[in-house]
Every structure is written in structure tokens, then in C-alpha cells.
Amino acid sequence: xEEIEPEQAKVMDTVAPFLKRLYVLxxxxxxxYNGKYPAEVRAQHSDRAAANNVYCHAWHALEQEFSExxxxxxxxxxxxxxxxxIRDALVMRVKKVDANGRWRNHKSKQQAKFDGQLPLxxxxxxxxxxxxxxxxxxxxxxxxxVILRPARGTWVxxxxxxxxxxxxVDITPKSLPLGEARGKATR
Amino acid sequence: MANTxxxxxxxxxxxxxxxTQGDLAEGANVTQALISxxxxxxxxxxxxETVSAFARAxxxxxxxxxxxxxxxxxxxxxxxxxxxxxxxxxAKIEADINIRRIHIDRLMKSFEAHTAKDFPTIxxxxxxxxxxxxxxxxxxxxxxxxxxxxxxxxIVERVGAVVVQINFETPKLDALSFRLPGKPPLIFMNSVVPxxxxxxxxxxxLAHLIFHNHPETDETMEEQAxxxxxxxLTPGSExxxxxxxxxxxxxxxxxxxWKVSIKxxxxxxxxxxxxxxxxxxxxxxxxxKAGYGKFGEPFPIPVEKPSTLSRAIxxxxxxxxxxxxxxxxxxMLTKEEFVSAYTERPRLRLVGKD
Numbered sequence: 001x002e003e004i005e006p007e008q009a010k011v012m013d014t015v016a017p018f019l020k021r022l023y024v025l026x027x028x029x030x031x032x033y034n035g036k037y038p039a040e041v042r043a044q045h046s047d048r049a050a051a052n053n054v055y056c057h058a059w060h061a062l063e064q065e066f067s068e069x070x071x072x073x074x075x076x077x078x079x080x081x082x083x084x085x086i087r088d089a090l091v092m093r094v095k096k097v098d099a100n101g102r103w104r105n106h107k108s109k110q111q112a113k114f115d116g117q118l119p120l121x122x123x124x125x126x127x128x129x130x131x132x133x134x135x136x137x138x139x140x141x142x143x144x145x146v147i148l149r150p151a152r153g154t155w156v157x158x159x160x161x162x163x164x165x166x167x168x169v170d171i172t173p174k175s176l177p178l179g180e181a182r183g184k185a186t187r
Numbered sequence: 188m189a190n191t192x193x194x195x196x197x198x199x200x201x202x203x204x205x206x207t208q209g210d211l212a213e214g215a216n217v218t219q220a221l222i223s224x225x226x227x228x229x230x231x232x233x234x235x236e237t238v239s240a241f242a243r244a245x246x247x248x249x250x251x252x253x254x255x256x257x258x259x260x261x262x263x264x265x266x267x268x269x270x271x272x273x274x275x276x277x278a279k280i281e282a283d284i285n286i287r288r289i290h291i292d293r294l295m296k297s298f299e300a301h302t303a304k305d306f307p308t309i310x311x312x313x314x315x316x317x318x319x320x321x322x323x324x325x326x327x328x329x330x331x332x333x334x335x336x337x338x339x340x341x342i343v344e345r346v347g348a349v350v351v352q353i354n355f356e357t358p359k360l361d362a363l364s365f366r367l368p369g370k371p372p373l374i375f376m377n378s379v380v381p382x383x384x385x386x387x388x389x390x391x392x393l394a395h396l397i398f399h400n401h402p403e404t405d406e407t408m409e410e411q412a413x414x415x416x417x418x419x420l421t422p423g424s425e426x427x428x429x430x431x432x433x434x435x436x437x438x439x440x441x442x443x444x445w446k447v448s449i450k451x452x453x454x455x456x457x458x459x460x461x462x463x464x465x466x467x468x469x470x471x472x473x474x475x476k477a478g479y480g481k482f483g484e485p486f487p488i489p490v491e492k493p494s495t496l497s498r499a500i501x502x503x504x505x506x507x508x509x510x511x512x513x514x515x516x517x518x519m520l521t522k523e524e525f526v527s528a529y530t531e532r533p534r535l536r537l538v539g540k541d
Contacts, residue, residue, distance in 0.1 A: 034486075041440045044443070045437075046432060047434050047437060138439075138476075139436045139449065166307050
């Protein structure tokens with residue numbers, strides 16, 4: 001068995017008590033989008049509009065769930081970069097990812113700095129930058145996988161449901177670091 | 188009750204229950220030879236005891252075997268589908284449909300369905316129309332509002348057809364339709380298909396009833412029916428923006444608005460040349476990879492419910508004061524089967540062998 005990276009172990013120890021609460025918010029966001037928006041409205045949405053809506057609902061649910069959790073701070077960095085700082089140990093963003101745990105979009109300067117673990121005003125430099133990613137099925141009807149990975153892509157953990165319990169498993173691929181998805185962002 | 192035994196009705200009853208001659212011989216405690224000779228017309232008048240034994244084994248009243256009804260064969264339908272169905276399955280479907288057709292005939296004698304009764308026929312060649320032209324014409328003729336067809340079954344019944352849901356007990360056949368002289372057009376729908384497929388199949392059968400009184404080649408008829416169904420449910424002039432920038436997620440959202448399958452949207456996009464052949468192939472590969480062809484699509488569409496038949500039953504029982512026993516006698520069923528087939532929702536089906 002491959003050895004778990006110290007950084008991965010540390011990050012996953014920090015989020016271990018919250019795995020279920022992190023996992024279910026994506027199901028809730030997709031259900032909200034598919035169930036509450038009129039079909040006529042959703043039919044006019046591009047994939048990007050659909051993903052943006054789901055992101056907004058997921059982030060809103062994350063704020064509702066953790067806004068009063070000790071050590072959790074929501075911050076909007078310059079350039080409208082929303083992050084969740086957890087106990088000064090890690091900083092989390094939320095992204096839609098593909099089956100390989102990668103995302104595709106045009107990066108702002110702030111995002112590039114975030115992903116590169118470069119200094120950003122308002123963030124402790126030592127906090128690990130991670131992405132909480134959700135991978136929807138082929139037509140956005142449900143969530144197939146929720147992952148946590150550093151922005152630099154050096155390891156990947158998957159949150160899994162095991163009966164009533166939620167655990168994490170290491171799914172780091174052999175080829176590292178994870179690059180970006182090929183192709184342009186879809187309209 | 189006529190006094191002449193009707194061997195055709197024995198064969199219908201046996202097929203409807205999924206019985207072989209051997210099964211019936213065992214159930215009725217007679218020899219298979221006797222059944223074979225009766226069915227082949229070598230014995231024309233079996234004894235009342237034998238008919239009673241058939242009635243008990245097959246759970247039909249004795250009247251059933253003395254009725255003067257004449258069963259029809261199945262209408263022509265796609266040869267590939269027909270070939271893929273076993274002969275026993277086909278015989279059961281044929282028997283179920285014949286029994287339902289007899290029921291409809293008997294019910295309609297005393298039930299004036301409030302229909303426009305102008306179910307059209309269209310000669311594509313004479314009009315020099317494509318199936319798409321015909322679909323546009325019908326949307327206008329039947330005053331279907333712009334946008335998705337909310338309830339195709341209601342429209343089809345409003346213009347005089349009778350839609351009947353039957354469990355064909357096979358996923359290989361979605362629907363069959365008949366047009367017999369002097370009778371309302373009949374469309375038999377497989378009750379176990381998903382709602383989006385049900386709607387497309389109903390539109391497809393509508394095309395057969397409207398265009399194909401003089402059958403052309405099998406492939407041509409199927410292509411015409413598919414093209415008509417696509418245009419009726421997703422008119423090109425309205426659906427194009429929903430098909431642009433084609434991705435599976437986008438078509439998943441369009442499905443829920445237009446109430447048609449993702450698959451049929453992919454086909455319609457190709458037919459309307461909204462997508463290139465390469466993209467058409469790519470979408471189909473993604474569709475298969477997602478398992479939708481094998482395990483079904485997400486975002487289920489509710490199956491539409493026909494109402495003419497249930498209104499005819501209600502009319503008999505409420506306005507004409509038929510008791511369940513009298514209804515069973517009218518339809519040549521046992522009371523239990525009448526209740527289970529026609530008054531209990533949602534399972535509108537005739538009971539089988541098991």
C-alpha cells in the first residue's frame with residue numbers, strides 16, 4: 001500500500017469530523033437546482049450557468065452549515081474568490097471537477113496565486129490550499145464523487161459513504177501532479 | 188349467449204393465459220389430443236362439461252367460448268421487432284389485444300365518447316409533404332399550443348382514438364395500433380415503458396394511423412413515423428435553441444422541459460442539422476458510456492394516463508347502473524378479473540398464467 005503524504009494526512013485529520021456535512025451539501029445543491037427551478041428555465045441554461053447555480057447553492061449551504069463552527073471563517077478575497085479558512089490550517093475552495101478530479105476554467109490572477117500556494121492577502125501563508133470538488137454524473141442529475149485535493153494536485157482523497165458513516169479513501173493517481181482538464185470551458 | 192362453440196375464442200383464451208395445449212390439458216383434466224382437435228376444427232361441438240373445464244382452467248366465463256367474436260391478427264409492425272419477439276410472447280400480445288378490442292367494441296355501443304371524431308388520414312405523396320410537414324399541419328389542425336405537448340394521450344383521445352395501456356410483458360415492443368373500418372382507431376401502449384418513450388411511441392403510432400393505410404416498405408414507414416414523432420413533440424422551429432451548444436447535461440435539462448428522451452433530442456438535433464455528424468457520434472458514445480441505453484435515462488417523465496376506456500366503464504357503472512357482475516358479463520370476464528383489470532389503479536392488465 002502506498003504511504004499517505006503527511007500533508008494529506010494532516011488535512012484529512014482536520015476535516016474528518018465534518019465529512020458527512022461536506023458530502024451532503026452537493027447532493028442538496030443539485031437536488032435544489034433540479035427540483036426547484038422550472039424545467040423551462042433550466043432548459044435555457046448553458047452548462048456553465050447550471051454549474052454556476054449549483055456552485056452558488058453549494059457555497060450557500062456550506063456557509064449555513066459551518067458559519068458558526070468554531071475555527072471556520074468564510075472570506076471573500078480580492079477578485080471575488082470565496083474561500084473557507086479552517087483553523088488556520090487549510091483554505092478550501094469549491095469546484096466542479098471531472099472524473100479525473102480536474103477542473104477547467106479561465107484562471108484569474110487570484111486563482112492562479114491560490115492554486116500555486118503563493119501569498120494572498122488575508123490568508124495565512126502556511127495554510128494548505130485545497131479544493132473540495134464534486135463530480136456530477138453525465139447529465140448533472142446527481143453527484144457521483146466528492147473529493148478533496150490540494151490545489152497543486154499532489155494527492156487526492158475521496159469522501160465515501162459507508163452505511164451511516166462517512167470516511168475518506170486515498171485515490172491519488174500514479175501520475176502526478178494532476179494537470180488541468182483539456183479543452184475550453186463549455187459555454 | 189350463442190349456442191355455437193367458437194374455437195377461435197378458445198385459442199385466444201389459451202394464449203392470453205400463456206398456456207400451451209399441454210398446460211390446458213393438465214388444467215382442464217382432458218387430453219391434449221382433444222384440445223388439438225377442437226382448435227383445428229375436427230371437433231366442432233365439445234360437450235358442455237369440456238367447455239366448463241376450459242372455463243375453470245382458463246378463468247373465463249363459459250359465455251366467452253360461445254361468443255361470435257372474430258379475432259384479428261396483429262397489424263403489420265417493424266419486422267426487426269417482430270423477429271426479436273418469441274412466438275409465445277407474440278401470441279399472448281395478440282390475444283390480450285383481441286380481448287381488449289372486443290371490450291372496447293362492447294363498451295362503445297353505449298358510450299358516446301366526446302370526441303371530435305375527425306381523425307385524419309394524410310397522403311404524403313399526394314400532398315408532396317414530408318412527415319415534418321404533416322406534423323406541423325396537425326399541430327395547427329389540433330390547435331396544439333407552442334412549446335412542449337403537455338399531454339399527447341389526451342389530444343389523441345380527443346380526436347377520436349382510444350388509447351389502452353397493456354403490460355406486454357416484454358420491453359421489446361412499445362406499442363401497436365389498429366384502424367378497423369367503422370371503429371375508432373385503437374392504440375395499445377406497453378404500460379411498462381418510461382414516460383418519455385411512451386410519448387414518442389404514441390406519436391410514432393399516430394403517424395402509422397395517419398399515413399400508412401396503404402403500407403409502404405417497412406424501413407420507409409418507420410423512418411416516416413420517427414420523423415413525424417420528432418417534429419410533433421419537438422418542432423424544429425421551436426426546439427433549435429434548446430439543441431444548440433449540444434452536451435449531454437444540456438439535453439438532460441431540455442428533456443425535462445420537452446418531455447422527450449435525451450436520445451430523441453440527439454436524433455432530432457441531427458435531423459435538424461443542429462449538430463454535425465461527428466458531434467452526433469460523440470453524444471451517442473457518451474450516452475452509451477453513461478449506461479443510459481442499457482439502464483435507462485435519469486430525469487424520469489411520468490407516464491401519461493388515457494381516460495376514454497375508464498370513462499366508458501364509469502359511464503356504464505354510474506349512468507347506466509351496471510353492477511360489477513353485469514360489467515363482467517358484458518366483457519366476458521370473471522368478476523374478479525373485471526375488478527382487477529378495470530377498476531384497480533394503476534395496474535390495468537389482464538391476468539396471465541401465473
